[in-house]
Amino acid sequence: MDSNLFFKKLENQFTNKLPFVAYKKPNENTLFSLLQNTEALHILRDFTSSGFVLAPFDSSNDTVIIPLEDSECIQSDYHKSNNVDVNSLEKGELYDSNQRDHHIQLVSKGINTIKEGHFEKVVLSRVDMVKLQENNPIELFKRLLDNYSQAFVYCWFHPKVGLWLGATPETLIKISNNYFETMSLAGTLQSQVNLAQWSVKEKNEQQIVTDYIVSQLQDSTAALHVSDPKTVQAGNLVHLKSLIYGTLKSNNLEHIVNALHPTPAVCGFPKEPAKQFILKEEGYDREFYTGYLGELNFKEQISRNRNRQNIENNAYSAIRNVSNLFVNLRCMQLKNNEALIYVGGGITGDSEPEREWQETVSKSMTIKKALY
Numbered sequence: 001m002d003s004n005l006f007f008k009k010l011e012n013q014f015t016n017k018l019p020f021v022a023y024k025k026p027n028e029n030t031l032f033s034l035l036q037n038t039e040a041l042h043i044l045r046d047f048t049s050s051g052f053v054l055a056p057f058d059s060s061n062d063t064v065i066i067p068l069e070d071s072e073c074i075q076s077d078y079h080k081s082n083n084v085d086v087n088s089l090e091k092g093e094l095y096d097s098n099q100r101d102h103h104i105q106l107v108s109k110g111i112n113t114i115k116e117g118h119f120e121k122v123v124l125s126r127v128d129m130v131k132l133q134e135n136n137p138i139e140l141f142k143r144l145l146d147n148y149s150q151a152f153v154y155c156w157f158h159p160k161v162g163l164w165l166g167a168t169p170e171t172l173i174k175i176s177n178n179y180f181e182t183m184s185l186a187g188t189l190q191s192q193v194n195l196a197q198w199s200v201k202e203k204n205e206q207q208i209v210t211d212y213i214v215s216q217l218q219d220s221t222a223a224l225h226v227s228d229p230k231t232v233q234a235g236n237l238v239h240l241k242s243l244i245y246g247t248l249k250s251n252n253l254e255h256i257v258n259a260l261h262p263t264p265a266v267c268g269f270p271k272e273p274a275k276q277f278i279l280k281e282e283g284y285d286r287e288f289y290t291g292y293l294g295e296l297n298f299k300e301q302i303s304r305n306r307n308r309q310n311i312e313n314n315a316y317s318a319i320r321n322v323s324n325l326f327v328n329l330r331c332m333q334l335k336n337n338e339a340l341i342y343v344g345g346g347i348t349g350d351s352e353p354e355r356e357w358q359e360t361v362s363k364s365m366t367i368k369k370a371l372y
C-alpha cells in the first residue's frame, strides 16, 4: 500500500475512535498496522491467541490484545521523510526542583534498601509531563519513525485504554518456531564510548540482567548462547547489550514470557522484593511503561524452494509461528493535551542519585525530541 494511504487509514481509524496499532520493527523498512473492526476491548486470556498484545508492568493487571481475526491488516514501505534534523531539536530543559528532589530521594531510598540487603538491583522511574504543541498522534508517530530507525517504533490506541507511542531499543523475546532470541540491555551513557569506558557499576548492572535471563531460560532451552556485551546506540544514548539466543525445548510461550517479564532491566533482582519496592515507593502507576508489546503468534510464510522435489515436506514447513515482543521503554502516553513521558534507570549499591536523575533527563529527551 502507498504510505500516504497507510497514514490516511490510521488517521481515519483514530478519528472514528476505533482501536489500532501501527509499528515498524528495528532496522526494517516495512510499516505494519492492525485496524480493529470494532471498539471492543479484548483481554488476553491465553497465549494461543494471535494478535498484537500490550501488557502492563504489573502482571496482575490485564493485557490487551488487538486480535488478528478482528482486524484489517495493512502494510506499506517506509521512507524517511528527511525533513527532521534531530540535533536542531535539542533543547535545554528546565525542571521543577520538586521533581528532581523527589527522584533523588527515591533513588537514595533504593540505594539504602540495597545496602540493607533486601535486593541487589532495582529500576526506579518517574513520569515527566509536557504540554503538547503537536497533538496529532500520527504526526508524532512519523517523527519517531524518522528519528529512531534502530528502535521498535509504535503508536497504539484504544478508546477504552488510551494512546501510547514509543521507540524502544529493547527486545523482550522473539520466537520463530523453536528458535528464540532475546537480549540483556542495561547501563546508560550519553554518547558513543567503547567498552573500556563503562564503569564497574554499569557492567555489574547489565551482568545481573544477563545472569537472570540465562537462569530463567535454562530449563526451557535445548541450546542457549550468550554473546559478549557490546555498546549499542539508542538515540542520544548508548547501552550495554548481550544477545541471548538458541533453541527451545518446546514453544511454551506463556511460560517463557512469564519467566522473563519483568526482567532486572526494568524491575530489579531478585524480582519480587524489587517489584514490591517499586509498587510501594515510586508513587505513581507505571501502567504499560516497562510492560511489553508486539506480535503474538503471527504466521509467517517461508518462501518455498521451487527446485525441491519433496513437495509434501515443503508444504509442511511453509508456515512459521512467530512472536516478536518488545519491552515498552522510551514511551509516552498522550492524555488531555499532555504527553506523559516515562523514564527510569537501574539502581545498584554503587549508584549516585544525582547521576541517576540526569540519566532520566537524558532518556526523557529521546522522546521530547519528537514533541518539539
Ligand SMILES: C=C(O[C@H]1C=CC=C(C(=O)O)[C@@H]1O)C(=O)O
Pocket (backbone or CB within 6 Å): 123, 125, 170, 185, 186, 187, 188, 239, 264, 265, 266, 329, 330, 342, 343, 344, 345, 346, 347, 363
Ligand atoms: C528503564 C529504562 O531503561 C532500561 C534499559 C536500558 C538501560 C537502563 C539503565 O541503564 O538503567 C534501564 O535498565 C528506561 O529507559 O526507562
